[in-house]
Amino acid sequence: xxxxxxxxxxxxxxKATKVKVETRTTLLDACRERLEITGAKxxxxxxxxxxxxxIVNGKTVYGCTTxxxxxxxxxxxxxxxxxxxxxxxxxxxxxxNNDALQCGYCTPxxxxxxxxxxxxxxxxxYDQVKAGLGGxxxxxxxxxxxxxxxxxxxxxxxxxxxxxxxxxxx
Ligand code: FES
Ligand code: FES
Numbered sequence: 001x002x003x004x005x006x007x008x009x010x011x012x013x014x015k016a017t018k019v020k021v022e023t024r025t026t027l028l029d030a031c032r033e034r035l036e037i038t039g040a041k042x043x044x045x046x047x048x049x050x051x052x053x054x055i056v057n058g059k060t061v062y063g064c065t066t067x068x069x070x071x072x073x074x075x076x077x078x079x080x081x082x083x084x085x086x087x088x089x090x091x092x093x094x095x096x097n098n099d100a101l102q103c104g105y106c107t108p109x110x111x112x113x114x115x116x117x118x119x120x121x122x123x124x125x126y127d128q129v130k131a132g133l134g135g136x137x138x139x140x141x142x143x144x145x146x147x148x149x150x151x152x153x154x155x156x157x158x159x160x161x162x163x164x165x166x167x168x169x170x
Contacts (some may be wrong), residue, residue: 001069002004008072010031012037013167021068028052028063031078039079050136052149053116054078060116060135060155082115084167090156091115092166094149102140110136114150142167 002023009016010030019034028045031037031054043051045064052063055077056116082089091114094100101107110133117132124132129150130143138146 002144006069009127010068010071010076011074012076013078013084014075014122019068023067023069025062025068026151027054027056027061027066027068027071027076031063034045037080040112041105041108043105048137049070049106049109051106051109053136054115055119056113058116058119060113077112079112081167084113087166088162089115089166090153091118091149094153094156095146098145098149098152100142100145100149102142105134106138106140106142110138110146114146114153117150118154119155122154122157124150126151 005020005022007018007020009018012031012035017035019030021034022028028042031040032042040054040063041051042064043049047062047065050062052065053060056071057074082092091111095107095111111134113136117129121128121132126147129147133146137168
């Protein structure tokens, strides 16, 4: 591949999507700059803040530190998927119910990190939530509201028998 652009197929939110990228293009840039999938944010662009968090093959990753070409054949989920179904994933209303955001820069990444945490740990303790979101920074300091939102969403998911809503099972 390279040095020019190469067409690859990425599976994003359950949909196979063709995109032309250079080998150096990050997954975040492929989504934001080429595919208009702009939910994941670029803030630090160097693997520190978590604003670009996505879920790839069930693991939370920083979209700014993984190359698009390395994600061919993997299941990529972005925040857009959480509101793509008839009802949003419970973590979405839980953020507003718990006043879990101020400026919103960190929010898409926090929501995806929270969703990833709930996928792995459906019944987390407060300390597990705190540790599980340790890779995401909020400069406005809304951590307490975010942690409460995760616990509320966990309760909601348990009440619905773990049935997730949102879009395709990406
Ligand atoms: S923008 Fe990717 S970790 Fe900050
Ligand atoms: S709400 Fe402002 S950075 Fe988190």
